[in-house]
Amino acid sequence: MINAPDTVIDGSATDVRGEWSGDNQQWWDWYVSLAENERSLTPLVDLGALPDIAWPNDDELALELAEPYALDAGTIEAFRLNGFVKLPDVLSPGATLRLRAELKRLLEAAYTASLDGGLADCFLSLEMIWLDNPLVRQFVLSPRIAKICADLLGVKRVRLYHDNVLSKEPGCGRTPWHYDDHHFPLATQDVVTAWMAAQFIPVVMGPLAFAGPIDIHRLVADVPFNKTDTSYDKHVAELFRQHEVAIDETPFALGTVSFHHNLSFHTAGPNRTTQSRIVLANTFFADGARIVDDPTIVSGDWRKFMPGCEPGGLANSELNPVCWPTEQQA
Template identity: 55%
Template sequence: MDGEDVNPHLGVATARGEASDVTAAWDGDNEQWWDWYMSLADNVEGASEPLVAVDAPDSGPLPGDTEIVAELAEPYVVPSTAVAAFAADGFVRLPGVVSPGAAEVLRRRLIALLDRGGSGSGLRSREMMWREDPLVRAAVLSPRVGGISAALLDVDALRLYHDSALCKEPGAGRTPWHHDAHHFPLASHDVISMWMPLQAVPAAMGPLAFARGMDAWRQVDDLAFDKYGTSYDRRVAETFRAAGVEVCDEPFALGDVSFHSTLCFHTAGANRSTRSRMVLGATYYADGVRIVDHPTMVSGDWQLFVPDTAPGEPAASAHNPLLELAGR
């Protein structure tokens, strides 16, 4: 699609202008946004290879919702080495944040929610589930996750931006290279995202991959974004390779949860396995953060997540509750 000023997922307003012009507000719904964004990933490598068989995990006896809520209310001791790694690298992966049984129950719950509706293009997604399902609410707003996020950001109060179910189906392609500072209309770098896989994620399933270094974004800061095609995704990958930026794409064991800064460049591989890759994601920010003065189309339908709030105002709507922070 490179070189063509078209993209079937763009509306009239967002399709106008140069490829790098994202100043228009998004003029579709969030499902359409995901279809557009996934179309920007380069998916040439490995696309024709057969899928790798992956067995369903044996999670043992499944806990009830009350047990899961109690588990996620307990503090998680974040080692000082993890705090230092997050500050230096822009991301960290922590083991044993969620138990196998809790992961499987949450996986089944997210599948049920996605079956009620969600975006396509091989990546089924849904946001704001915390407002309709008590268990998802307990997980997304859990004191354990809140405490970890606050410790890594070194802040005393956090609000929720939004949750997300991200189900990458077998054969679905890559997620393009990006950093969340380009996405979220939040005027701060005190923003952190959680990526909680609800099964182990072997290499074939497309684990989240990070460009190591909190300042790695500077290597690609002058690259022109391409809202029509895949050139930006390819150029980011090429630039990182040329600059010797390390890409960390190790598999996730069951129970591993990663946290990344809004400045951290990341991508996720294609799911070349026979099993869907389900992830519970959520983004949090320090209390007091404001909406940027000029949100763009890259922020999608951001007013769904921060309603009744104008650009420049504090992001503190009823959809952005404060978290209880275990251990803080």
């Protein structure tokens, strides 16, 4: 399904200047259409029912999401070298499944659809959910997660850029190779995304996969981005293959959260299971950052995430709260 506004296909194929004129779901529809996919597809795998695990109640969840995570120096070093880390047990299995049930409910309401097999071949998204949904807000503004982000970046204070509920439906293809520096209109390299798997994600379901080390983006810096076909994704993949670039494409256990820097090149495989691959991906940046002078269409509807902020100005709208330190810790 390609549902892109006309401006995407206006101008030359490599021209990304200007503002995205559609919404962020249209952005994702367009963006996943830029991924190269296999023609011969394996049958969808049935992963069986989700595990039957007790969910934490509201008080237990609040405690869990505020508890500092034990981040050691080696992990921080690995993040700075590789551009990503995958941390186990950031969430308990019960909290993960409670999150999934809520995200699934929200997606089904927004798209009047039935997930986990009821929809095929789509990449669904929702954003700014934290504003109206108290449960999702706890996960998005979690001090446990925001502190990990601040410590990985080595900055004192981090703000929220936006939340992103992403559901790769059964049969949906790959996410194209990219780095987020191309997407976020933030004039800083202190940006990190916490990608929370909301269920076990085996390789056949399309976990986020990362190329390393962090500066591998230099290898593909001259590949021309093309907004109308899969040539960029194909070219990047070819260069990575030729240069035997290390790619981490491994499962996400229940409770694992990955953190990737905005210079980290990443992709995700197709979802070849009968279950929706649901995640909550929240992006944080160092307080004090500005917006770039010339955001492009690849930034999607960024004004929704920073209302009232303008190119060149500070990225500090009321929808970009400081998430670490919390008021109590400041």
